[in-house]
Amino acid sequence: MSTETPRILVVDDEFGMREGCRKVLSAEGYGVETAEDGVAGLELFMQHPGFAAALVDLKMPRMGGLELIEKIRHVDQDIVLLVITAYATIETAVEATKRGAYGYIPKPFTPDELLLPVRNGLERRSLTIEARRLREEQDRRLLEIAFERSKLNTIINCLTDGVLVINRDKQIVLRNAAAARAISGLSVLTVPGPLGDTGCRDLETVLSEALNPECRPMIVSRELSVRDKTYMVNASPVAESGGDVLGAVAVLRDITELKRLESTKSSFVSMVAHEIRSPLAAIEGYLELVLSERDSPQALKENDLINKALIRAQTLRCMVSELIGLSAMETGNFQITRIPLGIKEVLTDVVNTYKTRAQYKEIGVSVDLDASSESARILADKNAVTAILSNLIDNAIKYTPVRGHLSVRVTKAEGCLDIHIKDDGIGMSPEEQSKAFDEFYRAKNDFTADVPGTGLGLSIVKRLVEMHNGKISLTSEPGEGSEFVVSLPLAEQG
Numbered sequence: 001m002s003t004e005t006p007r008i009l010v011v012d013d014e015f016g017m018r019e020g021c022r023k024v025l026s027a028e029g030y031g032v033e034t035a036e037d038g039v040a041g042l043e044l045f046m047q048h049p050g051f052a053a054a055l056v057d058l059k060m061p062r063m064g065g066l067e068l069i070e071k072i073r074h075v076d077q078d079i080v081l082l083v084i085t086a087y088a089t090i091e092t093a094v095e096a097t098k099r100g101a102y103g104y105i106p107k108p109f110t111p112d113e114l115l116l117p118v119r120n121g122l123e124r125r126s127l128t129i130e131a132r133r134l135r136e137e138q139d140r141r142l143l144e145i146a147f148e149r150s151k152l153n154t155i156i157n158c159l160t161d162g163v164l165v166i167n168r169d170k171q172i173v174l175r176n177a178a179a180a181r182a183i184s185g186l187s188v189l190t191v192p193g194p195l196g197d198t199g200c201r202d203l204e205t206v207l208s209e210a211l212n213p214e215c216r217p218m219i220v221s222r223e224l225s226v227r228d229k230t231y232m233v234n235a236s237p238v239a240e241s242g243g244d245v246l247g248a249v250a251v252l253r254d255i256t257e258l259k260r261l262e263s264t265k266s267s268f269v270s271m272v273a274h275e276i277r278s279p280l281a282a283i284e285g286y287l288e289l290v291l292s293e294r295d296s297p298q299a300l301k302e303n304d305l306i307n308k309a310l311i312r313a314q315t316l317r318c319m320v321s322e323l324i325g326l327s328a329m330e331t332g333n334f335q336i337t338r339i340p341l342g343i344k345e346v347l348t349d350v351v352n353t354y355k356t357r358a359q360y361k362e363i364g365v366s367v368d369l370d371a372s373s374e375s376a377r378i379l380a381d382k383n384a385v386t387a388i389l390s391n392l393i394d395n396a397i398k399y400t401p402v403r404g405h406l407s408v409r410v411t412k413a414e415g416c417l418d419i420h421i422k423d424d425g426i427g428m429s430p431e432e433q434s435k436a437f438d439e440f441y442r443a444k445n446d447f448t449a450d451v452p453g454t455g456l457g458l459s460i461v462k463r464l465v466e467m468h469n470g471k472i473s474l475t476s477e478p479g480e481g482s483e484f485v486v487s488l489p490l491a492e493q494g
């Protein structure tokens, strides 16, 4: 509100009246300027704009009060216009009001009769100006908000990632163009609309999980296939500063091209690995053949070198097989066929494969199958079980110093067979045990530095065991040895 002294214009052809008004109004603290007729009054008003009020006599030479009122009102909507006249009639009052006068002061009047309408008029003028200022401020804020909102909407709509926001009732409250394109049916949905109408159950599940109080404040990430596209969806709860969850937001990133590249890369690795594996297997076969035919005393020294070459070739082939397995698992091309399987035959084959290596390190191998486990059948994929046992036996031989011992024992438990693979090798610290099943993890110590390996074996074993709904456990003591127990479900209970 303005704090300036209000200026009042008094226009009257009677000198006494002008000066009388000036005296009364000045005493009240108003700034007063006077004019002797309508023309002079209009001139003053135009030259010094900003009057808060004007007191105008009706009957004046040159220009009468009604005309002056009309002209002033035309220029200033807020000024308080009061008519002062001795010729008060209803008609002139109505006419003056029509032209914009606020009130009427009949002559003669006392100081109070003058001041009261002036004060009221000025009060009303201030209120009108303040109300207009507030309204304009509000309009400006509204415009700003609308602008900000439309700016935000424009930005969200321009994002290449899909953005979808739902409220607690699973109604979509916001979605951008990319989200509409990504999810079939969504483009025709009005917002707000039910999430269920998207027809995309996986998206519903991800967003429901993000709304679930138990998973807060986690981000739920999932790959989603919609028609021929793959999306990575990251959903998280939308919470107020107080922590109350208002809904959830999902960001959908198109990773179709990334998946294609990934699969191309894996296929390439797998192709190269396959190409390496065959010649390696052939070299291994030739070496074994040469060894089996060379038992003359002079050939024994050479046998040692050939043995070493054989072990290196076997190690390389194992690595290549692991890489092939891993890439197949990652591209989802790895499938197992579970059939009722006796463990004895598989176990014997694997142990035989590792015989040369164990003998070379003078590691004693014992195999112990009790009668019940010999007759039992597990529901498993033969190649997968071979890979599981091979990796564990390979490790037991690799991480056990010369003249150690490896024991393989099979026992029947509740609904499953337990295969214990125990060595008295270098063992693992608790920290090493916790990481042993991670991809590419290898314990770093003087012993392992000389042992070849990729760190993939156990991670593959774990995945394979889990694909069979089985379990694997590890107990180990540094310097004492390690024991892995693989539990695989039986084909038939009992």
Ligand SMILES: Nc1ncnc2c1ncn2[C@@H]1O[C@H](COP(=O)(O)OP(=O)(O)OP(=O)(O)O)[C@@H](O)[C@H]1O
Pocket (backbone or CB within 6 Å): 318, 319, 322, 391, 395, 396, 399, 400, 423, 425, 426, 427, 428, 436, 437, 441, 442, 443, 444, 448, 452, 453, 454, 455, 456, 457, 458, 459, 481, 482
């Ligand atoms: N029986 C064991 N005794 C001691 N340490 C072991 C044993 N088995 C595994 N480890 C430790 O766990 C690590 C991971 O084993 P994993 O079989 O995954 O990889 P790797 O044997 O190094 O290589 P790969 O099996 O791929 O040829 C090994 O590097 C080793 O440090």
Ligand SMILES: [Mg+2]
Pocket (backbone or CB within 6 Å): 391, 394, 395, 453, 457, 458
């Ligand atoms: Mg290994």
